[in-house]
Amino acid sequence: MGLLNREEAEALIQEVLEVYPEKAKKDRAKHLMVNDKTLESAKKCITSNRKSVPGVMTQRGCAYAGAKGVVWGPFKDIIDISHGPIGCGQYSRGGRRNYYSGIAGVDSFCDMMFSSDFQEKDVVFGGDKKLAKLIDEVESLFPLSKALSVQSECPIGLIGDDIEAVSKKKAVEIGKTIVPVRCEGFRGVSQSLGHHISNDALRDWMLSNRDGKLEPGGPYDVAILGDYNIGGDAWASRILLEEMGLNVVAQWSGDGTVAEIENTPKVKLNLLHCYRSMNYIARHMEEKYGIPWLEYNFFGPTKIAESLREIASHFDDTIKEGAERVIAKYQPAMDAIIAKFKPRLQGKKVMLYVGGLRPRHTVGAYEDLGMEVVGAGYEFAHNDDYDRTIKEMKDATLIYDDATGYELEEFVRQIKPDLVGSGIKEKYAFHKMGVPFRQMHSWDYSGPYHGYDGFAVFARDMDMAVNNPCWTLFKAPWEKPAEATNEDTEALVA
């Protein structure tokens, strides 16, 4: 099936909506749209950041997932205590592969799980004493941690424990920063509020710790915000910035440290990769410290070159020359990668349904490989994300917000893309439908995908998924027509 035109795409949305009851249909209709590049603002066509319809399968996470899993977890020398029942902590441990350099359990704590393991009696009598005891235990077992954070799970908010008081008291006793994060899972409609809450907690409890004591920064100091070092992403980005002459002071939060957070106020420019999860702190630093911020995109050589030039435009000629030098250095290698993979991937159609930035950021990388993104959507984006997405996507492509399991399956069944990029919850459903799939939240256990080094991995992975011979073996041998030769069968299945 070829690409849809506008009428067909609209008809498809109507057809998918048909199964819902009247009220749900009215609600879901606002979250689905056909892209129209002429639109200035997405507001009139798509509604986002709203409560999911009860009864449908949403793929969203909770505020705790956004705070502990996304923003706080990757800081390597902070011990994040999952305060509450054991499940939330255990199931959010280590799945996201935020790489770090350091020794686990000695000075780095990303892939360890600390939980207060709430029991019935803690809910009845309150868990503050348990938290205080836990902090003492953590401190005696892991003395090299630089700070602690208390990530509250749902019951903490429900029973009204005063984690702020415990944190303040214990912080004085052990002489470290302890940050209470009020990220109970029931807050908000998705993990997005968890990002906001953690940004606010970082702002209130950590960012200003060295105010007045900081040495003035160098002229080329920058900070990377919103890069979580999934599979080494932040490292692949950092080397490019350093090669062009910039001095990366801090990484928020992949492979980041407390010292880096506290040193961030001296940078000259904040570089923002994941806009959704870190724009809050960037805005705060702009107001308080006068640090401008800039969104950039390190997926695929076209966008990288654009971004490097844009970053350089904020600095003097040495950096501008540095950017050109970096682009010129890597361009031949990129051309070789494109020459190798483009013929194998040309014209393939991709549908994406991911989190905060990938549905729009990766479009450029797919286009570099000759692929076409025919549908994109976010789990928890806000309106400003869709404003940006509309410009990246082609006309008459599908855009879906907080898509339900049913909607996604139906879109894929009808549009028949050659590749779907989404999360682990969707992965096996689509594999069973016979559609090649990449898990785009944590790069399907591969990566990095950022930067020039990342593009090489990205191109190989997409080729590996789309052109995997297993997709031609989908039909059982006894169901194939008897007279067909091998080649014919392959053509039939493909």
Add this chain to the structure above:
Amino acid sequence: MANIMIRKGDRGYVFYMPKRDIEDSIVAMEFDTPEKWGGEIRLGNGGIYYIEPQEAPTRLPYSVRAKRIDGVE
């Protein structure tokens, strides 16, 4: 009343309300002189807010209390 943050964008002022994460352009501001600044502000999405008229801030972005008069939230 809610805290909002006003910053300078490519095309005039940009309105941002952290609590509801609403970002939009300010299409009209009642008073915009160094001595008197604020008043009724109209957003690109149709919303209308009111800032107590005051001296213009020396530096943007600037956080200020604003009252919602009309429009989406």
